[in-house]
Amino acid sequence: METLTIRSGAGDYQVVCGLGALGRLRPMLKRVKDCTGIFVVTSRRVWSHCESRIASAIGRAHARRVIFMNDAESAKNLATVQGICRELTRAGADRRSVVVAVGGGVVGDVAGFAAANYLRGVRLVHVPTTLVAQIDSAIGGKTGVNLPEGKNLVGAFYPPQFVVGDPEFLRTLPARQFRSGLYEVIKYGVIGDSELFEMLENNMKAVLRRDGKALEWIIRKCVQVKVMVVSRDEKETGLRQILNFGHTFGHALETATRYRRFLHGEAVGWGMLVATSAAVAARRIDAHESMRIAGLILKIGPLPECRGISTARVLKPMQSDKKSRGGSVRWVLPHRVGDVEWGVELDPSLVRWAIARAANWAAGMREGK
Numbered sequence: 081m082e083t084l085t086i087r088s089g090a091g092d093y094q095v096v097c098g099l100g101a102l103g104r105l106r107p108m109l110k111r112v113k114d115c116t117g118i119f120v121v122t123s124r125r126v127w128s129h130c131e132s133r134i135a136s137a138i139g140r141a142h143a144r145r146v147i148f149m150n151d152a153e154s155a156k157n158l159a160t161v162q163g164i165c166r167e168l169t170r171a172g173a174d175r176r177s178v179v180v181a182v183g184g185g186v187v188g189d190v191a192g193f194a195a196a197n198y199l200r201g202v203r204l205v206h207v208p209t210t211l212v213a214q215i216d217s218a219i220g221g222k223t224g225v226n227l228p229e230g231k232n233l234v235g236a237f238y239p240p241q242f243v244v245g246d247p248e249f250l251r252t253l254p255a256r257q258f259r260s261g262l263y264e265v266i267k268y269g270v271i272g273d274s275e276l277f278e279m280l281e282n283n284m285k286a287v288l289r290r291d292g293k294a295l296e297w298i299i300r301k302c303v304q305v306k307v308m309v310v311s312r313d314e315k316e317t318g319l320r321q322i323l324n325f326g327h328t329f330g331h332a333l334e335t336a337t338r339y340r341r342f343l344h345g346e347a348v349g350w351g352m353l354v355a356t357s358a359a360v361a362a363r364r365i366d367a368h369e370s371m372r373i374a375g376l377i378l379k380i381g382p383l384p385e386c387r388g389i390s391t392a393r394v395l396k397p398m399q400s401d402k403k404s405r406g407g408s409v410r411w412v413l414p415h416r417v418g419d420v421e422w423g424v425e426l427d428p429s430l431v432r433w434a435i436a437r438a439a440n441w442a443a444g445m446r447e448g449k
Contacts, residue, residue, distance in 0.1 A: 082300050087311040088221060088239040095219055097303050098296055101246040105137040105207065108242050112203055114176045118144040121164060121191035122182040123151035126209055129252045134182055134207070145171045151186045153339035156226050158234065164194040168202075178203040178241070184210035184257075185217035185344060189232070192223030196238035204240040210253060211261025212345055214245035215268065215302035216323075220310040226339065230397050231331040237315055245303070247295045260345030262287065262380050263326070267352065268302040270373055271322045272309070274418035276301045277376065284379050321422035325412040326351035328398060329435070333386070335397040342384055349383050353438035359413040360437070361430050369416045374441050383442055391432050 081098030096104050109118065118138055127134075127146065138144055147167040149160055168177070179202055181191035188206055195204040208218035224235020250258065262280075269277030276298060280287065286294045306323070313320040330351030334342055342350070356373045359365040377383075398409045409431075411424045426434075 082303075084303060084307045085311075086219070086221075086239070086307050088314055090221075090239050093239055093242050095243040095245070095303060095307060097214065097243075097245040097247075097299055099247055099292065101244050102133060102137045102207070102248065105134075105205075105244050106139045108244070109138065109178070109180075109205070112178055112205075112241055115178050115203070116174055116176040117172070118178050118180055119168060119171065119173055120144060120146045120180045120182055121149060121194070122146065122187060124148050126151065126183045126187070130182065130209060130249065138180075145173075147171070149187065149190060151183055153186055153226070153334065153344065156186045156190055156339070158225055160190050161194045161197070161225060164191065165198045168194070168198050173198070173202065175199045175202060178205060180205045180207060181218075182207045182209060184208065184213045188213055188218045189223055189235070190225060192238055192240070193225055193235055196223055196236045201238070204238065206240050206243040206245075208243070208245050209249040210257060211250055211299075212264050214247070214250075215261070215299055216264050216306060218243050218245065219303065219306045220320075220323075221314065226335075228338075230335050231339075245299065247292070247299055250290060250295060256343065258290065259288070259380050260343040260349075263345040263349035263352065263377065265298055265302055266373075266376055266380075267323075267325050267348065268305045269376075270352070270414050270417055271325050271412075271420045272305045272418060273301055276305075277372075277417045281372070281376055281379075284376075288380070319422075321410075322412055322420050324422070325414070325420055326355055328409060328411050329354040329394065332394045332397040333389070336389060336393045346384055349377050349380070350386065350438065350442075352377055353383075353441055354431075354434050355411060355413055357437040357441070358411065358426055358430060358434035359415075361433055362413065362424070362426065364413050364421065364424075365415055369414070372417060373414060374438075378442065385442075386439060391435055394435070395428065395431065 179195040181188045206218040208214045221237045221239035224232040227233045326348040330347035333347045360370045412422045414420045
């Protein structure tokens with residue numbers, strides 16, 4: 081188990097990760113000053129797997145209420161935020177209440193945004209239960225929801241009191257959800273940790289079967305990179321942009337398919353393939369390194385196909401993406417494993433070529449080439 085500290089303008093906070101981390105939840109909640117009540121926000125699906133563990137971890141020291149939300153990506157919207165805030169009102173939550181978000185990335189993002197806005201801000205705690213949430217979305221203070229025009233276009237930087245990520249939750253994660261999280265793990269290897277990338281190259285079978293030691297190691301490595309990046313650049317004015325590797329195309333793909341066809345990590349997997357292909361076309365990476373990245377992405381298993389989705393349909397939402405500037409799309413491109421460049425503008429014709437090349441890579445994997 082490891083405890084890391086994130087530097088934040090609103091106050092430093094701790095991220096506890098590792099097997100048994102859930103046992104730290106109660107003593108850490110006791111240190112939240114003047115708490116008048118605990119309000120758990122989760123989904124019924126997640127709660128069916130972890131109710132007894134969360135209830136035991138919180139204990140009887142605080143009054144608590146459970147508020148359920150739909151954790152589908154298609155429900156990550158302002159209507160769901162309003163529903164949570166109304167439930168908090170009816171339950172008597174006040175400014176000294178604590179919202180505990182228990183679930184994956186959608187729960188964390190939506191519950192976090194609700195906590196940031198209810199009564200102009202109540203305390204927030206993250207207990208992430210998916211791989212994506214434990215290594216990425218629960219760490220760094222980003223909260224937000226989607227609009228029909230694009231992903232995460234309404235949100236706030238709102239750091240939690242603390243984050244408790246226990247890999248034990250991953251044992252009940254559906255196989256597709258688990259594999260989806262591995263694409264974000266690869267992202268961390270590409271943007272800043274070649275040792276992590278090499279471990280995945282050499283031990284993917286152990287990771288896919290959820291070997292406990294392997295999982296704990298990769299989660300710790302990912303969290304270390306995330307903590308380092310967001311502590312240096314909390315509001316994404318520079319370095320933090322590297323965390324968007326794979327997200328420029330990935331977010332557009334999710335928007336174009338109305339958040340119903342791809343899991344977030346799967347869309348990021350496609351996005352990393354496109355960005356790596358674009359780096360080849362722009363002569364920013366050599367062929368060997370590009371094939372290492374593409375090969376590891378495809379080693380997780382076949383990505384859901386993009387069949388029937390026109391390139392124009394995906395390119396349009398990129399213009400309104402929160403990472404664009406003045407309508408100009410900014411990309412994160414790899415130079416080599418462990419080193420990327422951010423803020424890169426690409427010619428649309430090059431992007432179209434990169435999308436086609438990525439589709440060929442994926443098709444070749446499905447055909448066993």
